[in-house]
Amino acid sequence: MAFINYLIHLAILIGIYSILTVSLNLAVGFTGLLNMGHVGFFGIGAYTSALLSLAGFPIWLSILCGGLLAMISGLLLALPTTRLKGDYLALATLGFTFIMGSVARNWTDVTRGALGIPGIPKIVKGNPEFLVIVLIIAAITYFVFWKISKSRFGKTCEAIRDDELAAKMLGKDTFKHKIAALGISAFFAGIGGALFAHYITFIDPSIFGIGDLILLFSMLIVGGLASVKGSAIGTIILFLLPEPLRFIGFPSSILGPMREIIFALILLLILIYRPKGFFGRVDLA
Amino acid sequence: MISVQKLDKHFGGVYAVHNCTFTVKENTITSIIGPNGAGKTTLFNLICGISKPDGGKIFLRGTEITGLPTHQIARLGISRTFQQAKLFRNMSVKDNLLIAKTASDSEIKEVLKSVHFPLDMNTKASELSYGQMRLVEIARALLKPHKLLMLDEPTAGVNPKVRQELKEILFDLKKKGHTILLIEHDMEFVMSISDDVIVMTQGAVLTRGTPKQVQADKRVLEAYLGK
Numbered sequence: 001m002a003f004i005n006y007l008i009h010l011a012i013l014i015g016i017y018s019i020l021t022v023s024l025n026l027a028v029g030f031t032g033l034l035n036m037g038h039v040g041f042f043g044i045g046a047y048t049s050a051l052l053s054l055a056g057f058p059i060w061l062s063i064l065c066g067g068l069l070a071m072i073s074g075l076l077l078a079l080p081t082t083r084l085k086g087d088y089l090a091l092a093t094l095g096f097t098f099i100m101g102s103v104a105r106n107w108t109d110v111t112r113g114a115l116g117i118p119g120i121p122k123i124v125k126g127n128p129e130f131l132v133i134v135l136i137i138a139a140i141t142y143f144v145f146w147k148i149s150k151s152r153f154g155k156t157c158e159a160i161r162d163d164e165l166a167a168k169m170l171g172k173d174t175f176k177h178k179i180a181a182l183g184i185s186a187f188f189a190g191i192g193g194a195l196f197a198h199y200i201t202f203i204d205p206s207i208f209g210i211g212d213l214i215l216l217f218s219m220l221i222v223g224g225l226a227s228v229k230g231s232a233i234g235t236i237i238l239f240l241l242p243e244p245l246r247f248i249g250f251p252s253s254i255l256g257p258m259r260e261i262i263f264a265l266i267l268l269l270i271l272i273y274r275p276k277g278f279f280g281r282v283d284l285a
Numbered sequence: 286m287i288s289v290q291k292l293d294k295h296f297g298g299v300y301a302v303h304n305c306t307f308t309v310k311e312n313t314i315t316s317i318i319g320p321n322g323a324g325k326t327t328l329f330n331l332i333c334g335i336s337k338p339d340g341g342k343i344f345l346r347g348t349e350i351t352g353l354p355t356h357q358i359a360r361l362g363i364s365r366t367f368q369q370a371k372l373f374r375n376m377s378v379k380d381n382l383l384i385a386k387t388a389s390d391s392e393i394k395e396v397l398k399s400v401h402f403p404l405d406m407n408t409k410a411s412e413l414s415y416g417q418m419r420l421v422e423i424a425r426a427l428l429k430p431h432k433l434l435m436l437d438e439p440t441a442g443v444n445p446k447v448r449q450e451l452k453e454i455l456f457d458l459k460k461k462g463h464t465i466l467l468i469e470h471d472m473e474f475v476m477s478i479s480d481d482v483i484v485m486t487q488g489a490v491l492t493r494g495t496p497k498q499v500q501a502d503k504r505v506l507e508a509y510l511g512k
Contacts, residue, residue, distance in 0.1 A: 159384045162373035169333065170385045170429055171359040226375070282375050
């Protein structure tokens with residue numbers, strides 16, 4: 001029974017993280033925006049939903065508000081930053097994630113700072129039921145982004161990624177497309193964050209940590225850029241691959257670093273031998 | 286078709302385009318020639334909204350387009366190719382064209398045929414030779430609804446066969462009623478296809494006229510070779 005619970009726990013986390021990876025791919029893989037603010041949107045969704053539900057709002061409304069506030073943040077972040085390119089955009093959006101972490105740590109009246117927010121209500125009592133909810137939302141997310149990838153909007157985003165000036169010369173308002181891509185991407189990250197908060201029932205400022213950002217980008221790169229399927233499979237691979245370590249009996253002081261080593265090794269091998277990831281359509285170069 | 290009036294653009298103290306004035310008539314092929322650094326590509330960038338002018342005005346069929354964003358100018362009817370072919374390299378030839386306009390497969394095949402593109406439309410753009418990229422870029426510019434087609438050095442880096450094909454393509458387009466403005470360094474190409482030639486030097490229009498008139502103008506030779 002404990003093993004089944006463990007598998008359900010794993011599946012729930014895979015479901016939540018696949019929402020994050022698939023949505024990150026719209027900005028990074030499809031539109032070519034090196035967005036490091038995704039964890040910031042994830043945290044905003046988590047905090048918003050946690051605080052609203054604890055204030056008595058219905059949980060589903062809180063989750064939706066988490067997504068919407070993350071989307072608004074995404075749109076506001078996009079306004080000044082999408083005029084930047086490559087490394088500069090990455091630095092500016094990474095700064096956003098750090099600022100959000102700082103707000104969570106210091107706005108103690110609302111967030112309780114480093115103490116975090118405990119007792120966040122669960123959506124449903126049992127984990128199997130929650131797994132069903134997460135899988136449904138993950139499936140909806142997958143479907144939405146698959147439709148986007150086939151749509152005219154998605155194709156234009158890809159054109160912007162490959163050559164923004166050429167896209168402009170074909171009459172495309174690239175600025176609006178980039179803002180929309182970041183906004184949609186942030187909405188789903190916020191929903192993912194909200195689900196995470198209601199599953200773990202406790203959040204603190206470490207939710208804005210860079211570790212999760214690296215994990216998300218690793219999943220994206222392993223699965224492949226500009227592939228919705230790749231994002232989902234990359235998430236599964238990176239979640240499952242280090243799991244056998246748990247059963248070898250290493251002490252936890254070794255287990256954590258070993259997971260990091262495995263992630264780094266996988267990334268290195270992918271970058272050398274499969275620069276497009278498993279299902280990617282875009283060369284990382 | 287297009288009217289450029291007293292256009293100015295300077296970078297620091299250097300004028301890239303200075304007091305530049307000319308018009309392009311409907312259904313003609315007009316070539317802009319001039320030595321390197323004459324301001325030809327800067328002029329193209331000003332017309333397309335890629336750079337903002339410091340002075341002067343640009344009109345497209347009577348509508349002022351000076352300083353508008355590039356995508357708006359494109360929507361008003363300017364199609365353009367670049368000195369270096371700018372294709373969406375991770376997309377197929379077909380998808381490259383579909384960004385320009387929603388079109389059926391037969392429309393895409395037709396426009397690719399009109400530029401003598403020899404391969405399948407599902408070929409990935411990154412797999413094309415440079416000459417083929419040029420052809421796809423021209424096809425894409427043609428497919429986008431336009432009033433004026435601007436080509437920046439269409440023969441640069443292509444082999445003599447493709448160059449000859451380009452000549453035929455441009456003649457065909459003119460017959461179909463297109464208005465073309467191009468920058469070109471290949472004088473034989475320019476003189477054989479142009480109705481009108483504009484010679485630029487140091488950011489300004491030195492002279493303009495038919496190919497014969499321009500060839501007979503001593504100032505043109507001086508601009509290229511010096512006095």
